[in-house]
Amino acid sequence: MNKTDILIIGGGPAGVVSAVTAKKNYPEKNVTLVRDKNRVVVPCGIPYVFNRLDSVEKNIMPDKSLEKNNVNLIIDKATSLDTENKTASFEKGDEINYEKLIIATGSTPILPPIEGANIKGVWQIKKDFEYLANLREAVIKSKSVVIVGGGFIGVELAEELSRIEGIKITIVEKLKHCLATTFDEGFTVAAEEMLKNKGVEIKTGCMVEKIIGKDKVEQVILTGGEELPADLVILSIGAKPNVALIEDTQIKTGKYGGIWVDEYMRTSEQDVFAIGDCSETRDFFTGQHVPVMLASTASMEARVAGSNLYQLKFLKQNKGSLNTFSTYIDGLVLGVVGLTEEKANSDGFEIVTGEAQCTNHHPGTLPGTKPVVVKLVFSKSSGTLLGAQIMGPENMSEFINIVSLAIQEKTTAYDLEFLQVSTHPLLTPAPTVSPIINASRSAIEKIEKK
Amino acid sequence: MNKTDILIIGGGPAGVVSAVTAKKNYPEKNVTLVRDKNRVVVPCGIPYVFNRLDSVEKNIMPDKSLEKNNVNLIIDKATSLDTENKTASFEKGDEINYEKLIIATGSTPILPPIEGANIKGVWQIKKDFEYLANLREAVIKSKSVVIVGGGFIGVELAEELSRIEGIKITIVEKLKHCLATTFDEGFTVAAEEMLKNKGVEIKTGCMVEKIIGKDKVEQVILTGGEELPADLVILSIGAKPNVALIEDTQIKTGKYGGIWVDEYMRTSEQDVFAIGDCSETRDFFTGQHVPVMLASTASMEARVAGSNLYQLKFLKQNKGSLNTFSTYIDGLVLGVVGLTEEKANSDGFEIVTGEAQCTNHHPGTLPGTKPVVVKLVFSKSSGTLLGAQIMGPENMSEFINIVSLAIQEKTTAYDLEFLQVSTHPLLTPAPTVSPIINASRSAIEKIEKK
Numbered sequence: 057m058n059k060t061d062i063l064i065i066g067g068g069p070a071g072v073v074s075a076v077t078a079k080k081n082y083p084e085k086n087v088t089l090v091r092d093k094n095r096v097v098v099p100c101g102i103p104y105v106f107n108r109l110d111s112v113e114k115n116i117m118p119d120k121s122l123e124k125n126n127v128n129l130i131i132d133k134a135t136s137l138d139t140e141n142k143t144a145s146f147e148k149g150d151e152i153n154y155e156k157l158i159i160a161t162g163s164t165p166i167l168p169p170i171e172g173a174n175i176k177g178v179w180q181i182k183k184d185f186e187y188l189a190n191l192r193e194a195v196i197k198s199k200s201v202v203i204v205g206g207g208f209i210g211v212e213l214a215e216e217l218s219r220i221e222g223i224k225i226t227i228v229e230k231l232k233h234c235l236a237t238t239f240d241e242g243f244t245v246a247a248e249e250m251l252k253n254k255g256v257e258i259k260t261g262c263m264v265e266k267i268i269g270k271d272k273v274e275q276v277i278l279t280g281g282e283e284l285p286a287d288l289v290i291l292s293i294g295a296k297p298n299v300a301l302i303e304d305t306q307i308k309t310g311k312y313g314g315i316w317v318d319e320y321m322r323t324s325e326q327d328v329f330a331i332g333d334c335s336e337t338r339d340f341f342t343g344q345h346v347p348v349m350l351a352s353t354a355s356m357e358a359r360v361a362g363s364n365l366y367q368l369k370f371l372k373q374n375k376g377s378l379n380t381f382s383t384y385i386d387g388l389v390l391g392v393v394g395l396t397e398e399k400a401n402s403d404g405f406e407i408v409t410g411e412a413q414c415t416n417h418h419p420g421t422l423p424g425t426k427p428v429v430v431k432l433v434f435s436k437s438s439g440t441l442l443g444a445q446i447m448g449p450e451n452m453s454e455f456i457n458i459v460s461l462a463i464q465e466k467t468t469a470y471d472l473e474f475l476q477v478s479t480h481p482l483l484t485p486a487p488t489v490s491p492i493i494n495a496s497r498s499a500i501e502k503i504e505k506k
Numbered sequence: 507m508n509k510t511d512i513l514i515i516g517g518g519p520a521g522v523v524s525a526v527t528a529k530k531n532y533p534e535k536n537v538t539l540v541r542d543k544n545r546v547v548v549p550c551g552i553p554y555v556f557n558r559l560d561s562v563e564k565n566i567m568p569d570k571s572l573e574k575n576n577v578n579l580i581i582d583k584a585t586s587l588d589t590e591n592k593t594a595s596f597e598k599g600d601e602i603n604y605e606k607l608i609i610a611t612g613s614t615p616i617l618p619p620i621e622g623a624n625i626k627g628v629w630q631i632k633k634d635f636e637y638l639a640n641l642r643e644a645v646i647k648s649k650s651v652v653i654v655g656g657g658f659i660g661v662e663l664a665e666e667l668s669r670i671e672g673i674k675i676t677i678v679e680k681l682k683h684c685l686a687t688t689f690d691e692g693f694t695v696a697a698e699e700m701l702k703n704k705g706v707e708i709k710t711g712c713m714v715e716k717i718i719g720k721d722k723v724e725q726v727i728l729t730g731g732e733e734l735p736a737d738l739v740i741l742s743i744g745a746k747p748n749v750a751l752i753e754d755t756q757i758k759t760g761k762y763g764g765i766w767v768d769e770y771m772r773t774s775e776q777d778v779f780a781i782g783d784c785s786e787t788r789d790f791f792t793g794q795h796v797p798v799m800l801a802s803t804a805s806m807e808a809r810v811a812g813s814n815l816y817q818l819k820f821l822k823q824n825k826g827s828l829n830t831f832s833t834y835i836d837g838l839v840l841g842v843v844g845l846t847e848e849k850a851n852s853d854g855f856e857i858v859t860g861e862a863q864c865t866n867h868h869p870g871t872l873p874g875t876k877p878v879v880v881k882l883v884f885s886k887s888s889g890t891l892l893g894a895q896i897m898g899p900e901n902m903s904e905f906i907n908i909v910s911l912a913i914q915e916k917t918t919a920y921d922l923e924f925l926q927v928s929t930h931p932l933l934t935p936a937p938t939v940s941p942i943i944n945a946s947r948s949a950i951e952k953i954e955k956k
Contacts, residue, residue: 100930101931108873355940359943380928381928453934454901457905461911474824480550481550481554482554487805
């Protein structure tokens, strides 16, 4: 029986951040991270292994932050937990006794119940080095790829694959638009336009009826009857939390099957914490459980858990997920945080929106000048900022994080109206037409008319 | 005698923003803007007319926001004010009676008392279309340009001119480093390195003794005796507020010669407001008068004045300048807001700093990956954020505005430690090493050790 003070199971971003945070908060404690993979792929880098990164080898999370912070690293697979005796058992036969346990086992892509989903040539986006290396080889040899699911993984994959010559790419999305659960319509349409310009075919409002092939995928049949030729299919319709490890314990799960946690990331069992994709996430605005699995959320949860292991620190709680997310499609940055107009309406918020359009440089005659669109969502009664969406070129990459902070600080349109913004001709919109200020101003005019 | 409700004198960014804001807040009022130039150049775009913009014509502020908002535009030069009778007189003989007056007359470059400063071939950076068009022609024909003053105008000019083949460029800066009043040393040295890589010669810690030439500039003599050959000299050592218009009035000026104003941008005379470079600026942290002339500050002041013309709006005050500023030197973004470490120390603040280094992409194997450095300054007693500096590539352009908002919202290191940040492999640093979070964490460790 081995012994450690703080045991972390899972070596993805959440596990690593929690280990480093724990060691910084409790330097006298022994911290051990156990993961079941020799090499851990960077999850959000996966779409880019197919072209920009040349290989899966280039998409590996370095272990140097663990080494630098004296975190013990063990490669093994946890098979069971005994929360009463505070012990975890592992595949190679080891047992580790802990004072505090953090479960960070992540998620696995959902395999939809589609006929033919198990035919050779049908793939998923698994966070597994060898699997992805094989998928990469298969993709490069393929001529027609059908991506099932137009969420952010599907969209990023499609754009990356469009950079490889000779592959016909089709996205099949059941909703009206790609990214429709993430952005309001104006932004989803713009994203689709960028993909279409890259030659990607988009089939929305339809599902896959079945996948056909003898030895290997040959065709995808859509619900309307349309037949798409395909020599490779990638299913990217979402992920489910990895909770096999807690099956024989008293640890509770939540509405979406993830491990239930409180504001300090504690599970229903004493001294056991859960973070990242395997834990249940709450919404920042409503406190309700939401099926969110994002790096922004996981990293924050990991920092909260790593700060509260031995004593709760007030103000260091998880205040709920802001659902903040960015993507990049052929030179267009799309960012979102908090509530979209559609989500705010469906959640029952009384809102006003403010929009602004400008250019990313000033004057607009500068080479490389491109349009910027910002949409803000405010509470109508208080003017509090609830959400934002942006699209624009690369220099607007960090813009969404201004708004993310503004929401976390409960900033109102009246605060944002007088924001001092750093501007530069080659780097930002003009100070006279700052989109965060102009969109706030536009919302205030609507509030004052009420 | 003409009559208007709201009269604005000055057509630069401050004047235009105040006019548009006034019209939006008081749509029933008649708003008139008088400026003395047919065409107004974009002030911060001036360095870029020499190469990237091809011409001064491409660096003109459009009048469309004035037209769209029904602001009357008159081209004339204000010559005197009668604040008792609320009347302004103009060069062409007109008089305009106003209810409310906003003075936005801007600034003029300082002509230093250097021997030879009036020789042909010695120029300044004037916000004047014809002058700049002539300067542009002269620069393009020149072989060796000496820029006197390594502040942001001097540095941006040097970088722009280094893009024109065949010009030898030298900056002369009296302080230890270029940009030394704006950034801490690590950042100024990095900026200088970028300039040196572009072939710019930098002479720091010395001043110009005299400028020599018969019909035209031939040489610049430095205080140490060094002789620099020069066929063109640009003096960029700062600017002074344009206050000639108030000379025969009771309107008071402040410590640095600008028009004194209160928190609502009201001057010492009733119904007269002043904004932008011609008005005195107060520091956000100390309330003291500071010699700041920046577009970020001017635009905010213009919005404050335009909101408070007829009745003061509480919470719509000028809370003081945050001195936020960005520049771009050969692919390196440099941004600063609030207090640098040096300024905080000289102003008497008890501080801790936190630094973080990371890359602008993740994984760092992605093409185009470059380093990012962030330095944050916090109050040691409260953990409140007081300042930030960043350097990194283009996708970090808006990063400084996250921190600018954080300061305005009185955010602490403890808030920033759990910030939810939107990240993307191609657009931002990794969520696991977010520089704003890691720099805050590093400061917290220093605070907790105290």
